Amino acid sequence: MTPQLLIFFVLAALAVLGAVSLIVQKHPIHSALSLIVVMVALAGLYLLMGAEFVAAVQIIVYGGAIMVLFVFVIMLLNAGIEEHTSLSKFAGPPGLLLVVALAGFLAATIARSTGTVQAAAQTGTMSSTKGISNMLFRDFVYPFELTSFLILVAIMGATVLAQREKS
Amino acid sequence: MNAFLASNAELIITIVKIALLLFIVLTVNAYLTWFERKVVAHMQSRWGPHRVGPHGLLQPLADGVKFLFKEDPTPAGVDKFVYYLAPLLALALALTSISIIPFGPSPIRLFGHDIYLGIAPPDLNIGILALFAITALGVYGVALAGWSSNSKYPLLGGLRSSAQMISYELSLTMSVVGVLLIAGSFNLTDIINAQAKHPERGILGWNIFPQILGFICFFIAAVAETNRVPFDLPEAESELVAGFHTEYASFKFAMFFIAEYTSMITVSSLCAIMFFGGWLSPFPASWTVTHYLPSALLIPAGLWIIWDGIRYETIFGKIILPGVGTVLTIAGIALLMPNLLFVNEFIQAPFWLLSKIFVFLFVYVWMRGTLPRFRYDQLMAFGWKLLLPLSIANVIVTSFVILKWGAQ
Numbered sequence: 257m258t259p260q261l262l263i264f265f266v267l268a269a270l271a272v273l274g275a276v277s278l279i280v281q282k283h284p285i286h287s288a289l290s291l292i293v294v295m296v297a298l299a300g301l302y303l304l305m306g307a308e309f310v311a312a313v314q315i316i317v318y319g320g321a322i323m324v325l326f327v328f329v330i331m332l333l334n335a336g337i338e339e340h341t342s343l344s345k346f347a348g349p350p351g352l353l354l355v356v357a358l359a360g361f362l363a364a365t366i367a368r369s370t371g372t373v374q375a376a377a378q379t380g381t382m383s384s385t386k387g388i389s390n391m392l393f394r395d396f397v398y399p400f401e402l403t404s405f406l407i408l409v410a411i412m413g414a415t416v417l418a419q420r421e422k423s
Numbered sequence: 424m425n426a427f428l429a430s431n432a433e434l435i436i437t438i439v440k441i442a443l444l445l446f447i448v449l450t451v452n453a454y455l456t457w458f459e460r461k462v463v464a465h466m467q468s469r470w471g472p473h474r475v476g477p478h479g480l481l482q483p484l485a486d487g488v489k490f491l492f493k494e495d496p497t498p499a500g501v502d503k504f505v506y507y508l509a510p511l512l513a514l515a516l517a518l519t520s521i522s523i524i525p526f527g528p529s530p531i532r533l534f535g536h537d538i539y540l541g542i543a544p545p546d547l548n549i550g551i552l553a554l555f556a557i558t559a560l561g562v563y564g565v566a567l568a569g570w571s572s573n574s575k576y577p578l579l580g581g582l583r584s585s586a587q588m589i590s591y592e593l594s595l596t597m598s599v600v601g602v603l604l605i606a607g608s609f610n611l612t613d614i615i616n617a618q619a620k621h622p623e624r625g626i627l628g629w630n631i632f633p634q635i636l637g638f639i640c641f642f643i644a645a646v647a648e649t650n651r652v653p654f655d656l657p658e659a660e661s662e663l664v665a666g667f668h669t670e671y672a673s674f675k676f677a678m679f680f681i682a683e684y685t686s687m688i689t690v691s692s693l694c695a696i697m698f699f700g701g702w703l704s705p706f707p708a709s710w711t712v713t714h715y716l717p718s719a720l721l722i723p724a725g726l727w728i729i730w731d732g733i734r735y736e737t738i739f740g741k742i743i744l745p746g747v748g749t750v751l752t753i754a755g756i757a758l759l760m761p762n763l764l765f766v767n768e769f770i771q772a773p774f775w776l777l778s779k780i781f782v783f784l785f786v787y788v789w790m791r792g793t794l795p796r797f798r799y800d801q802l803m804a805f806g807w808k809l810l811l812p813l814s815i816a817n818v819i820v821t822s823f824v825i826l827k828w829g830a831q
Contacts, residue, residue: 285505285570292563299556312552316596320559321589324566328585331570331578385548385609 264304271297282337284330288323295319309385432536440542441522448521452684453483459788466792477732477740487677495673498572505571510671510678513564517682517689520557523550524692525612527702527772540773550611551603554693555596558648562588564682565650565657565667572670580666583799584650584657590806591647591654597814598640601821602630602697615701622708629700634821638698640814645690647806649683651787653794656802691783692776699779702772714767717774721755724748 274293281287295318302311392400428435457472457479464471472479497506522542530537539545547553562585569581603609606617614630621628631638647654658666668679695701706713725748732744758767797805 283502285502285567289505289567296560308549309552312549312556315556316552316559320556320562320592324559324562324585324589327563327566327570328582328589331566331582331585334578 260304264301267297267300267304270294271301285327288326288330291326292319292323295323309388432534436536436538437542440538444522444542445518448518448685448688449681451688452681453487455684455687455784456486456680457483458784459791462785462788463792466789477735477737477744490674490677493673495675498574498670500573501670502571502573505567506670507675509564509568509571510675510682512567513561513682514678514685516557516561516564517685520554520561520689521685521692523547523554523557523611524689524696525615525701526776527769528612528615529769529772531769545610545612547610549609551599551609551614551693551697554689555592558595558686559592561648561682561686564679568671568679569657569667572667574670576663576665577667577669580657580663580669584667587647587650587654587656587802587806590803591644591810594640594806594810594814595644595648597811597818598637598644599697600814600818601634601637604818604821604825605630605633611696611701615696615703618700619703625703625707625710626700626705629698629703629705631698633824634698634817636813636817637821638694640810640817641697642694644806644810644814645693646787646790647802649686649690651683651687652791653797654802655796656799687784687787688780691780691787694783695776695779700775701779702776704771704775714771715759717767717770718755718758721751721758725750725752725755 271294274290274297278287278290278294281290296315299311299314299319302308302314460482461471461479472482475481475485497503525539525541525543525545527540530539532538543550543553565584565588566581569577569579569584572578602614606614608614608617618629650657656666657663658668663669668676671679704713728748728751729745730748732741732746732748735741735744757763758770
């Protein structure tokens with residue numbers, strides 16, 4: 257077992273455990289903390305694959321900014337321990353079906369993939385900062401700008417909705 | 424044994440480096456508290472600590488022992504897991520961030536290995552991004568400490584700190600973009616080397632001159648990120664008792680304290696590296712006489728400490744201070760020896776970097792001694808309405824200049 261594989265398994269286990277804990281935890285803050293563990297473990301996985309820039313951005317944006325907002329809102333509302341109400345009767349069977357379907361799909365994909373699954377570093381233009389910026393600002397500049405525009409519209413919409421309640 | 428050493432040399436070197444840096448950083452932290460108390464005291468016409476050891480120099484040791492042996496009660500109704508996690512998180516992240524900083528350009532050749540000063544490899548491509556990532560996570564230490572204490576003042580402190588850190592992180596990140604554009608790299612070593620393109624210009628080649636606006640934004644945002652005066656609202660003692668760490672005692676409190684001082688060191692190193700040429704000398708490269716500056720500082724300092732020690736009242740001071748002074752003087756003289764000139768050459772880079780870091784640490788203390796605290800609404804307005812637009816304007820102007828004339 258190479259060190260890379262060992263680190264991969266540790267990080268993967270952390271990510272899965274964090275995701276399970278996110279659902280199981282009763283207190284919102286504990287759930288948010290579990291989600292942070294998932295984000296940071298994912299960043300570690302990206303780092304393992306040689307995508308340094310994506311790993312750093314994953315932590316800055318998801319682990320930092322977004323999750324801080326989550327925690328901030330939970331603290332601001334002082335949300336307590338959630339009561340577990342009885343589960344919806346309709347959600348059960350379709351949910352189980354979806355779980356089985358997703359697991360089967362993933363298993364099939366993994367079984368079909370040729371070559372060994374490896375967690376080694378893949379150095380390429382895709383993972384470097386330069387490669388990503390070339391892709392974003394040269395090859396896909398219009399979809400990128402459109403997405404930015406969409407986000408801007410969403411921000412303005414949120415501001416307008418929040419302002420309206422005052423008057 | 425030898426085979427094991429040879430095959431794991433990198434690992435062992437890194438572990439030794441981590442242990443050494445940890446020791447140095449914690450010691451510097453301890454004496455930073457002494458320095459801060461002394462400087463602030465003199466600014467306010469007081470003496471500061473002067474009872475424990477000569478000039479109060481053993482005060483940090485006494486404080487450390489006190490922190491370790493104090494009773495450590497856990498308040499009722501706290502969220503145990505998060506309550507214990509928060510100080511650990513704060514300290515661990517603060518100490519991790521300092522491992523990214525490179526302290527010198529040239530490696531020491533030891534046992535057939537090139538040993539660089541600094542823990543991260545010098546070709547770490549995401550240097551500054553990694554630092555920002557660690558800073559971004561640093562909010563949790565304060566926010567979670569405030570929340571888990573089950574007490575209203577810490578909760579308010581935690582809320583304030585999260586809001587403040589989200590607001591100032593934007594300006595912090597935007598203000599360095601100009602520097603990154605000039606250097607064309609996230610790598611801290613590359614950023615310093617980009618400032619050394621014209622060695623004959625010395626200080627004029629540093630990033631501070633084209634990026635003065637970026638530096639002002641960066642320094643203000645960085646002070647806010649480290650929760651120091653005038654941005655110490657999360658622990659405003661006149662309003663919130665002690666803010667987020669009100670319910671922490673003993674060593675858990677000390678962990679927050681060490682984390683704060685460590686991030687001060689990190690921010691000072693970043694200021695020095697990004698804007699003030701890192702380990703570059705401020706003099707033009709042709710002025711080789713400046714290589715004797717470390718000696719010119721060490722010998723008078725050593726002689727002064729000897730003189731001061733002989734006059735000191737206590738026997739302990741009469742022995743310790745002249746001893747330290749003699750060591751410093753001998754070190755200064757040794758650097759002048761012709762056969763030790765290579766040592767003198769080697770310490771030039773760390774000497775300049777550490778001097779710059781020290782200057783910024785002094786500025787931190789200086790601000791603590793002189794500036795009043797912001798009001799909360801002033802803090803928010805300042806961050807969003809002034810600092811963020813300024814740093815964005817700096818990015819746009821820098822981009823256009825580089826587009827037109829190129830990055831010199």
